[in-house]
Amino acid sequence: MEFLDTTTVRFVFAVVAVTLLGLFYFVTFQRTRSIYSAWWCVALALFLTGSAAYLLDGTAHQVWANPTGNALLVLGVASVWASARTLRARPAPVWQLLAGPAVTLLVSALDSPATNDWSGGPVFLAFMCLLLALASVELWGIKRSSSRVTKSLALAAGLLAAYYLGRWLVFLAEGPDGPTFTTYFDSAITTLITLVLLVVVSFSMAALSNEQVTHDLHLRATRDGLTGLLNRSGFADLALNELNRIRANGTPGALVLADLDHFKAVNDTHGHAAGDGVLQAFADICVATVRSTDLVGRHGGEEFVILLPGADSNRAEAIVNQLSARFARATFAEGFEPPTVSYGIAAINSESTDLAAVLATADAALYEAKSLGRNRAVQGPTGRK
Missing domain, CATH: 3.30.70.270 (Reverse transcriptase/Diguanylate cyclase domain)
Structure with missing residues (x-):
């Protein structure tokens, strides 16, 4: 359908991402200053810049923009995973955050990015699937009063991970020009699905940021600052x-x-x-x-x-x-x-x-x-x- 052309959907995605980033930063992060909301702001910024890089496909800049877009999107999903880990007080090691984007950037840069719109495609899709699945696991394991919110987010991340798993398997089986891939898994459809989830999830993220602040305040009120024991x-x-x-x-x-x-x-x-x-x-x-x-x-x-x-x-x-x-x-x-x-x-x-x-x-x-x-x-x- 004409309104689902990739460039238009990516442009809309960029506009929505900018709006969500502004709202989340000024309304949620500036008020709560929670680690979780900081990571989500980073994720939104990476999704925005990664999608914007794809807008240069078909130009002379595609040679660097396409691998960069792949790496930024993988890093964005890694940030979602890191944000989920903060809710369980389990910070993600830096090397684990950067390993996926680094490998994706390297493979994409070696896969004829000047002419191949899907340079590094299998590696990119694999890391997107893996990191979304890890985020889903982290969110599912949270035991908090907001379990309904976290369980819903875990389910959303899990479904998106399953979708990327399907993209990856079909990509390996028939390539990006195959009938199944172009019908169900092409870039425009994926961007549209991600856009809808991004809007829905961002409101839940705001609720979780507020809950993290409340939880931290409760810990400060009931825990000894030196030993971590109950006061x-x-x-x-x-x-x-x-x-x-x-x-x-x-x-x-x-x-x-x-x-x-x-x-x-x-x-x-x-x-x-x-x-x-x-x-x-x-x-x-x-x-x-x-x-x-x-x-x-x-x-x-x-x-x-x-x-x-x-x-x-x-x-x-x-x-x-x-x-x-x-x-x-x-x-x-x-x-x-x-x-x-x-x-x-x-x-x-x-x-x-x-x-x-x-x-x-x-x-x-x-x-x-x-x-x-x-x-x-x-x-x-x-x-x-």
């Missing part, structure tokens, strides 16, 4: 839910307060940077030792708190002994030995409804551990020493 208020909120669950199920539990012995001496002797390294090392060991269902928080200063649902006091004491053993093997750049750790353990049962009371019991046990010479665990009044 005091964040721990308290989740611990209250666990206490309610323990009471409802009639299962045991234990709360542990851990304090690094003579921690001030580390700061005074080796500096605050070394002290921060000690706190981070102990935090990492705590997370690596307990279960994913346990709660670990920084209670303040050099004091940490651990909630162990389902564990009695004896099991809690065995766990803190593991913590101390692992921490004792930690090494630091300054060459000093890690400090010892004292622990106070409070048992939790179906009657333990007051978090403050449980903390007070553990704190009293911790005080006793300190008074007995440190580097030990003491169970609260309901247990044994």
Whole structure:
């Protein structure tokens, strides 16, 4: 059909991409400053410039414009994949982002780009399919309150990946001039499909950018900036839910307060940077030792708190002994030995409804551990020493 000629559709695509880029940058990115929205702005800019490069096909500039357009579009899809990874706090390595575009550019430049409109076509289509599929997988794996949005985006990326897979297979089977390819997979049809998806997806991207900002703010409000553990208020909120669950199920539990012995001496002797390294090392060991269902928080200063649902006091004491053993093997750049750790353990049962009371019991046990010479665990009044 005449209105589907490739040049016209690509021009329309460029206009829409410019509009979306402007709206997304000034309305979404400038307000949220989220990493996700930044990557999406990069992707839109690459889609725009890549499509614009194709407008030079049939001119003397095709020799460089065609390979450049291929590489820019692959890099644009790589940016979509990178944006999806930021929602799972998994930044994409630079070499993985650039490998596909670099290979596409090289192959396209060697495939007679001055006369071949489809120079590097098989490699270009393969990378487009692969990176869209990877973006779909990343989006599908996100577990957030906006799962409906991410699942829809994952489905859209997956369908487009399947479409590019079809393009690639038909291209290999009959070439770009074959009847199936020209009917269902030529550049005009693909650009039109991408245009529709781009408009729909951009609005969902704006919602995800807002959600990422909200999520980041929530993390800042509930997480300790140095160790990444729950802060005091964040721990308290989740611990209250666990206490309610323990009471409802009639299962045991234990709360542990851990304090690094003579921690001030580390700061005074080796500096605050070394002290921060000690706190981070102990935090990492705590997370690596307990279960994913346990709660670990920084209670303040050099004091940490651990909630162990389902564990009695004896099991809690065995766990803190593991913590101390692992921490004792930690090494630091300054060459000093890690400090010892004292622990106070409070048992939790179906009657333990007051978090403050449980903390007070553990704190009293911790005080006793300190008074007995440190580097030990003491169970609260309901247990044994």
